[in-house]
Amino acid sequence: MRNQESTQAPAETQSKLIHSVKSTLDHVESLLRDAANASGEQAAELRERAMTSLRNTRETLHDAQDAMLEQGRRAVRATDDYVHDNPWQAVSVAGVVGLLLGVLISRR
Secondary structure: OHHHHHHOOHHHHHHHHHHHHHHHHHHHHHHHHHHHHOOHHHHHHHHHHHHHHHHHHHHHHHHHHHHHHHHHHHHHHHHHHHHHHOHHHHHHHHHHHHHHHHHHHHHO
16 A cells, blocks of 8 residues: 555645545544443444544554655655756756845845
8 A cells, every 4th residue: 555655646645645534533523422322332342443443544644654755755866866967957046046035035
């Protein structure tokens, strides 16, 4: 599952993650509401199912975090490679960005 998520577009991964978390929270909320109305063994079973759902969501969040970190590492590597392959273009871009920031700051 990790490899599949790391190759997805960031927006797609984010959308799936948000949907998964919302769905799980709705499910857990329902289970806990049912557990409050239940007694004894049934309540314990519902609470355990809620905890299992929360653990699964936590794992999904960790997988998403790992995928985002990997995407960030790839972006850093690509930028580093580009700067090493094209140092003068990188210096030029940095100079233009610095100049634009200086102009914007001086206007205030």
